[in-house]
Amino acid sequence: MVNYDQMLSDRVKVVKPSGIRRFFEMAAKMPHAISLGVGEPDFETPWQIRRAGIQSLEKGQTFYTSNWGLAELRSQIAALARRKYQLCYDADKEILVTVGGSEAIDNTIRALVNPGEEVLIPEPSFVCYTPLTQMAGGVPVPLPTRVEDKFKLTPEALRAAITPRTKLLILPYPNNPTGAIMDRDELQAIANVIRETNIMVLSDEIYNSLTYGPDRHVCFAEIDGMKERTIVVDGFSKSYAMTGWRLGWAMGPKELMRHICKIHQFGIMSAPTTAQFAGIEAIRTGDDDIARMRDQYDLRRRYLLGELRSMGLECFEPEGAFYIFPSIESTGLSSEEFCERLLHEQEVAVIPGSAFGASGEGHVRISYSYSMSHLREACSRMKIFLENLKQEQK
Structure with a gap:
């Protein structure tokens, strides 16, 4: 009999399954469940973007593209970087089109990190960073952030975590799951620490279009001296x-991007051609759609913040992405217990904060990328759950 455990790579065996998907799959088996667990816009892809993809199929444009991606798409991405951040990237040598932002993160970590080298990961943060670091042979080093600091990475915490083996800092702002953002001065403080080292930065900018304050999002590569040591990861999933x-x-320095492209070249070949033609149209004409969707997210954000606070849950006000991260410590339940009971008793799925790192314990992540009708019904059920819990604990 084959011992499959012996067949598996040690790197794969240490990786834990996603805590997000577990609750999503549980909710999917409950016909009346309301899931606020997955970070996926409830909007359809805008029609002109879908039409561009359809037209590419009708024209028979179904062949491989360059490993780097369609030249026109890379030119549009370069123009977007100039327009939003005043950053200049060579579309031929410094921009790689990938299968989602997740592939870009994976390829960057694998290209930069040697076995045993450390990757600094502010937490709570998206679930993929630690597993991808482990599968590359790197050592994930969590940097806990606190609600007292608005879940921002502080220069003091960064400096204290750096060792001779530190290779890469992941900078995930706007943040999933907390909704935290970092402004220019705060990024400058981080850059001042990085400048003293040989550390590279992976700046995950996937939510850059979804911020709700008066100031525009600042890309870490905009900070003086940081462009040459930053790989910027972005994508179409959330914004469009x-x-x-x-x-x-x-996007990053050509000396690094050609090696990141090698991993993409042998593992993927090229991103889907149809999607690339749609992506060209998205950047060309999608700004108004982004603004329309962002206004709706902001409406939902303010509604959900008020509702959660009215339920007696302490709640940090998120300023980016489409997540809210209330504290559930007052209930006396762990985040896993809270989410399991809420799902089984009231059929509402949210994600335990512990899924995003140990510092997420005591919180749950709720996505407001869902319709107002979904949010209203979910809040109604959550109120009943919390009231029942109070009666039970008397």
């Missing part, structure tokens, strides 16, 4: 409601 198209990109 294109999750299923699986299209993203990475």
